Amino acid sequence: MNVLIVEDEKSLAHEIAEFLRSENFLCETASTGREASEKISINLYDFILLDIGLPDYNGLDLLKEARLNNRDASFIIITARGAVEDKVKGLDLGADDYLAKPFALVELLSRINAVARRKFNIHASDIPLGLFEMQVSARKLICNGNDVDLTKKEYDLLQYLVLNRGRVLTRQQLYEHIWGNILDDQYDSNFIDVHIKNLRKKLNSHAPTPWLETVRGVGYRISIPE
Amino acid sequence: MMRLRTKLSLFNLLTRLIFTVLFIILMPFIIERINLRQVDNNLIEKREKMISLISETGIEPFIISDTSNAFGSYNILKEEFISLEKIDTEEDLNYIDVTPRLIEGEEIGYRVLTYSFNVDGQKYLLEVGKSIQSIVETGKDIRNVMLVFLILIILFTFIADYQYTRAILNPLEKIKNKLKLVSDPALFDMTPVRTNTSDFVALDKTLCELMDNINKLFRKEKDITVNISHELLTPVSVLRSKLENILLRENLDHDIEARIEESLKTLHRLQSLVNSLLMIAKIESQQYLREDAVSVTEILEEVANEIEPLSEDAGIMLMRELIDDLRIEKANRSLIFSMFYNIVNNSVRNTPSGGRIIIESRYLNKDFFVLISDNGKGLTEEQKESLFSRFRMRNKESGEGTGIGLAIAKTIADFHGIDVSVKSGQGKGTKFTFLFPGKSAF
Numbered sequence: 001m002n003v004l005i006v007e008d009e010k011s012l013a014h015e016i017a018e019f020l021r022s023e024n025f026l027c028e029t030a031s032t033g034r035e036a037s038e039k040i041s042i043n044l045y046d047f048i049l050l051d052i053g054l055p056d057y058n059g060l061d062l063l064k065e066a067r068l069n070n071r072d073a074s075f076i077i078i079t080a081r082g083a084v085e086d087k088v089k090g091l092d093l094g095a096d097d098y099l100a101k102p103f104a105l106v107e108l109l110s111r112i113n114a115v116a117r118r119k120f121n122i123h124a125s126d127i128p129l130g131l132f133e134m135q136v137s138a139r140k141l142i143c144n145g146n147d148v149d150l151t152k153k154e155y156d157l158l159q160y161l162v163l164n165r166g167r168v169l170t171r172q173q174l175y176e177h178i179w180g181n182i183l184d185d186q187y188d189s190n191f192i193d194v195h196i197k198n199l200r201k202k203l204n205s206h207a208p209t210p211w212l213e214t215v216r217g218v219g220y221r222i223s224i225p226e
Numbered sequence: 227m228m229r230l231r232t233k234l235s236l237f238n239l240l241t242r243l244i245f246t247v248l249f250i251i252l253m254p255f256i257i258e259r260i261n262l263r264q265v266d267n268n269l270i271e272k273r274e275k276m277i278s279l280i281s282e283t284g285i286e287p288f289i290i291s292d293t294s295n296a297f298g299s300y301n302i303l304k305e306e307f308i309s310l311e312k313i314d315t316e317e318d319l320n321y322i323d324v325t326p327r328l329i330e331g332e333e334i335g336y337r338v339l340t341y342s343f344n345v346d347g348q349k350y351l352l353e354v355g356k357s358i359q360s361i362v363e364t365g366k367d368i369r370n371v372m373l374v375f376l377i378l379i380i381l382f383t384f385i386a387d388y389q390y391t392r393a394i395l396n397p398l399e400k401i402k403n404k405l406k407l408v409s410d411p412a413l414f415d416m417t418p419v420r421t422n423t424s425d426f427v428a429l430d431k432t433l434c435e436l437m438d439n440i441n442k443l444f445r446k447e448k449d450i451t452v453n454i455s456h457e458l459l460t461p462v463s464v465l466r467s468k469l470e471n472i473l474l475r476e477n478l479d480h481d482i483e484a485r486i487e488e489s490l491k492t493l494h495r496l497q498s499l500v501n502s503l504l505m506i507a508k509i510e511s512q513q514y515l516r517e518d519a520v521s522v523t524e525i526l527e528e529v530a531n532e533i534e535p536l537s538e539d540a541g542i543m544l545m546r547e548l549i550d551d552l553r554i555e556k557a558n559r560s561l562i563f564s565m566f567y568n569i570v571n572n573s574v575r576n577t578p579s580g581g582r583i584i585i586e587s588r589y590l591n592k593d594f595f596v597l598i599s600d601n602g603k604g605l606t607e608e609q610k611e612s613l614f615s616r617f618r619m620r621n622k623e624s625g626e627g628t629g630i631g632l633a634i635a636k637t638i639a640d641f642h643g644i645d646v647s648v649k650s651g652q653g654k655g656t657k658f659t660f661l662f663p664g665k666s667a668f
Contacts, residue, residue: 011464168473195535197539
């Protein structure tokens with residue numbers, strides 16, 4: 001998939017591009033509104049990541065313009081301004097999602113994937129997890145034909161780890177994904193540990209979970225051979 | 227408390243009443259004096275007429291020498307009389323006074339003019355009288371007419387006054403209503419109030435200017451927060467992406483992995499501190515909307531559900547006593563959630579294993595309260611004082627969070643007009659009390 005990253009902070013654009021390329025996206029970057037405007041009028045993109053705090057261009061105007069030239073593109077707005085109106089206006093103008101800086105790269109990826117799934121109407125297939133099976137579309141975890149009883153938060157946590165399987169997720173990344181930014185101050189690594197502990201307890205009462213790993217000092221990872 | 231126009235009208239009425247009462251008390255004397263003067267003038271006039279009559283015709287038509295010494299004449303109702311008689315005194319008499327007279331067996335009080343004069347060497351005494359009774363009668367009539375007239379004037383002027391002050395103070399009323407409706411200076415009605423009273427025009431103008439200035443300041447603050455957030459969060463964002471990308475590399479030494487995670491954690495502390503300060507600044511400059519209708523107990527349930535896994539893990543009992551509910555029409559749901567969440571989470575951190583936390587919601591004397599209490603270690607006086615301040619010492623034992631959560635909770639409470647107070651003593655636990663404003667405030 002083709003991605004245009006419109007971001008005036010070049011080193012950030014570079015990091016995002018490097019990350020997305022490792023996930024097999026084709027990336028281009030634009031560091032000014034003019035550059036972005038030119039690229040948008042020439043090329044067609046599947047995704048446009050748009051920092052609306054550009055120095056030379058009103059980001060929301062650029063969004064309007066881009067939607068005219070790139071009708072099939074999906075838009076994810078990135079902003080460090082954190083103004084509530086910007087978010088509302090951006091979504092009103094047809095952006096597909098909104099991310100506040102600083103965000104986790106894996107979070108960006110999961111948003112892109114979610115938008116893509118919605119856009120192409122892809123039904124997530126069931127994912128085998130050892131003796132378990134995650135039925136993503138039904139939001140269910142099955143073991144030997146039995147439902148595993150999980151709270152909403154526990155399921156979300158597990159699903160996020162599963163969608164990023166093979167990759168270590170830090171507690172902060174997990175926390176931000178599930179609780180958002182509103183409880184920012186009260187971020188408590190203990191919080192995630194408690195939920196993982198409960199999750200493990202529930203899963204282990206059905207079957208062992210050697211695939212759910214604790215990476216000491218870093219975070220958690222699910223490793224299942226693909 | 228009284229309205230201005232009522233006060234003005236009442237004051238006018240009062241001064242008028244005082245003058246009227248004074249007038250009523252003094253009126254009999256005044257009327258009597260006026261009456262007497264008129265009567266006296268009348269008597270003097272009559273005397274002059276008599277004297278000129280006598281000087282024209284001589285004394286004979288009235289007093290025939292040797293046969294009679296006196297002359298007297300009354301009108302029919304004995305209200306007036308004139309008498310003339312010879313006297314033998316040396317002194318000249320000329321005065322007016324009141325004397326009773328016996329006329330045909332009836333004693334009547336008269337105002338009498340006494341005057342002596344000489345004709346042909348003989349001294350005569352002239353008396354002209356008018357009965358007091360008739361004087362008093364006319365006085366009474368005048369007084370009654372005046373009383374009725376005064377009462378009518380007072381009534382009429384009071385009504386006129388009241389209506390006039392109402393009309394003239396109407397612009398002030400409008401300005402007052404404009405102020406009453408304003409919760410946000412940006413919403414102030416800038417259209418000038420119609421009036422030709424220069425004071426009100428000045429007042430209205432000053433208020434508009436004031437609101438305009440406040441708006442400008444708010445906008446400026448808004449811009450500053452936006453700019454600061456951009457300036458601070460962009461470098462954090464760059465660093466974070468770089469570190470995350472490194473962490474994603476395969477075959478990374480575990481020691482390096484752990485160090486990078488450690489750096490990410492530190493970076494996150496910076497990020498949450500900036501975000502928290504921004505959140506407070508944004509709430510204080512009214513950048514959050516209050517457009518949600520929320521149920522307080524619903525939010526408390528949600529908070530309790532969120533915290534329960536944590537409290538269970540810490541061996542703390544989390545009890546709910548949600549007796550009454552309050553619906554707030556104009557609130558920001560996520561902010562209210564954060565407020566309670568921060569307080570309950572704070573309690574969990576400060577309560578040892580085996581303790582308990584109670585979340586209560588109920589009405590007490592028509593006021594709605596939410597109480598969050600724990601039986602943890604409590605606070606020292608010093609801690610209590612700096613509890614809601616932004617740079618409180620971080621909890622050294624747990625080391626998590628920026629310690630700004632309570633300041634956020636307080637800011638959110640202020641934003642919604644909720645009164646929050648804390649009661650605590652060392653070893654006695656801590657109790658947070660939220661008092662919600664009356665229904666009209668929402």
